[in-house]
Amino acid sequence: xxxxxxxxxxxxxxxxxxxxxxxxxxxxxxxxxxxxxxxxxxxxxxxxxxxxxxxxxxxxxxxxxxxxxxxxxxxxxxxxxxxxxxxxxxxxxxxxxx
Amino acid sequence: xxxxxxxxxxxxxxxxxxxxxxxxxxxxxxxxxxxxxxxxxxxxxxxxxxxxxxxxxxxxxxxxxxxxxxxxxxxxxxxxxxxxxxxxxxxxxxxxxxxxxxxxxxxxxxxxxxxxxxxxxxxxxxxxxxxxxxxxxxxxxxxxxxxxxxxxxxxxxxxxxxxxxxxxxxxxxxxxxxxxxxxxxxxxxxxxxxxxxxxxxxxxxxxxxxxxxxxxxxxxxxxxxxxxxxxxxxxxxxxxxxxxxxxxxxxxxxxxxxxxxxxxxxxxxxxxxxxxxxxxxxxxxxxxxxxxxxxxxxxxxxxxxxxxxxxxxxxxxxxxxxxxxxxxxxxxxxxxxxxxxxxxxxxxxxxxxxxxxxxxxxxxxxxxxxxxxxxxxxxxxxxxxxxxxxxxxxx
Numbered sequence: 001x002x003x004x005x006x007x008x009x010x011x012x013x014x015x016x017x018x019x020x021x022x023x024x025x026x027x028x029x030x031x032x033x034x035x036x037x038x039x040x041x042x043x044x045x046x047x048x049x050x051x052x053x054x055x056x057x058x059x060x061x062x063x064x065x066x067x068x069x070x071x072x073x074x075x076x077x078x079x080x081x082x083x084x085x086x087x088x089x090x091x092x093x094x095x096x097x098x
Numbered sequence: 099x100x101x102x103x104x105x106x107x108x109x110x111x112x113x114x115x116x117x118x119x120x121x122x123x124x125x126x127x128x129x130x131x132x133x134x135x136x137x138x139x140x141x142x143x144x145x146x147x148x149x150x151x152x153x154x155x156x157x158x159x160x161x162x163x164x165x166x167x168x169x170x171x172x173x174x175x176x177x178x179x180x181x182x183x184x185x186x187x188x189x190x191x192x193x194x195x196x197x198x199x200x201x202x203x204x205x206x207x208x209x210x211x212x213x214x215x216x217x218x219x220x221x222x223x224x225x226x227x228x229x230x231x232x233x234x235x236x237x238x239x240x241x242x243x244x245x246x247x248x249x250x251x252x253x254x255x256x257x258x259x260x261x262x263x264x265x266x267x268x269x270x271x272x273x274x275x276x277x278x279x280x281x282x283x284x285x286x287x288x289x290x291x292x293x294x295x296x297x298x299x300x301x302x303x304x305x306x307x308x309x310x311x312x313x314x315x316x317x318x319x320x321x322x323x324x325x326x327x328x329x330x331x332x333x334x335x336x337x338x339x340x341x342x343x344x345x346x347x348x349x350x351x352x353x354x355x356x357x358x359x360x361x362x363x364x365x366x367x368x369x370x371x372x373x374x375x376x377x378x379x380x381x382x383x384x385x386x387x388x389x390x391x392x393x394x395x396x397x398x399x400x401x402x403x404x405x406x407x408x409x410x411x412x413x414x415x416x417x418x419x420x421x422x423x424x425x426x427x428x429x430x431x432x433x434x435x436x437x438x439x440x441x442x443x444x445x446x447x448x449x450x451x452x453x454x455x456x457x458x459x460x461x462x463x464x465x466x467x468x469x470x471x472x473x474x475x476x477x478x479x480x481x482x483x484x485x486x487x488x489x490x491x492x493x
Binding site for chain 1: 133134155156157158159160161174177179180181182190191192194195197
């Protein structure tokens with residue numbers, strides 16, 4: 001199981017807690033993780049990636065094992081720690097406020 | 099016993115305010131979708147329990163919400179809450195998907211580009227839904243006015259959306275340009291007597307009418323004058339803020355433009371100014387009394403550079419003559435130190451015997467008058483900035 005941590009507004013939208021566990025078939029990449037996430041929670045379609053282009057929305061970033069993966073290829077394999085469920089795939093919203 | 103339901107969209111969520119026909123005590127429900135911008139909510143005239151809402155965010159994009167029980171509970175149309183484990187395949191989550199027409203019928207590419215602030219051409223980019231207008235007869239049919247300006251329609255209760263591309267495709271698109279708030283289609287007026295006629299307004303392109311249910315459109319701007327345009331009487335480029343009509347007089351339209359209050363008696367084919375004795379004819383909202391088609395309301399705002407009431411005194415102005423002769427309405431409204439704005443979708447009327455008038459401010463107040471504007475009182479005072487106010491009169 002792949003662990004995905006969502007920002008608070010998307011948890012509300014998907015009616016889930018901070019972290020969701022999803023089955024991902026095949027290679028574990030940003031694309032396959034997000035495809036599986038949107039398949040299980042279709043209300044998230046368009047909220048993390050553009051509906052058509054599948055590009056990351058500008059105010060969101062992806063973090064893995066303490067590193068920013070936002071600008072990595074979506075098909076680049078994620079670290080084994082994520083594939084084994086030791087570490088989550090984090091979707092982070094840009095910080096707003098004071 | 100009659101009942102009134104006021105739907106309020108704010109910078110930080112939606113609120114549903116309800117009262118009986120006396121309109122004295124109000125129940126406040128919300129915030130719904132806390133923390134999100136709610137640009138607009140509107141109930142279906144064909145089924146008052148059906149309400150559509152536009153929920154939006156700079157981070158997460160556009161969400162369409164729907165209630166089938168008068169605003170108590172909400173769903174994203176076609177997408178049940180929770181994890182989807184349907185062996186037949188999950189829902190596609192397309193209720194939030196607004197894609198401009200690039201069909202083979204329209205040439206397989208975006209119809210046009212539009213004008214950017216600097217005069218260059220710019221591709222259309224979807225940002226959000228500004229206005230939702232449910233059909234007068236079918237609860238499952240609803241129109242959406244979006245930024246960048248285009249008109250969409252759903253015929254399945256908001257599950258999916260299709261552009262009515264004749265509007266962008268009729269030829270003037272490359273001359274449309276954004277106003278300060280963006281290039282937004284913010285006003286949709288349905289003709290109560292002619293199901294194939296509809297009006298839309300776009301900042302800052304102008305106003306348009308279709309007489310064939312959206313297939314073709316024509317600009318309806320003859321008579322408008324905008325001094326900020328190189329050609330003040332140009333067909334395209336007017337910053338129309340709002341259009342209102344009374345259902346019994348579908349050919350009579352009232353318009354609050356960037357500057358000027360205007361009137362048309364021929365379904366928009368020509369306009370004449372009815373600003374009359376208003377202290378300023380800048381403003382955003384305009385609406386019509388539910389039972390008196392010649393009684394109209396505006397809230398004058400000082401200027402396009404100072405978006406607040408003159409001298410800090412909040413005043414609604416009423417004309418009982420269809421314009422030109424205006425009277426200030428001030429009883430119960432702030433007499434000093436009021437520097438709020440009233441945005442274009444933030445005024446509505448109920449249809450009780452004594453018509454109720456409602457408006458919301460960027461200061462988070464929603465004011466109501468249960469006597470057609472003679473007296474006012476706040477229903478709520480400390481919401482976030484109010485984007486929209488709609489009213490349902492329920493029996």
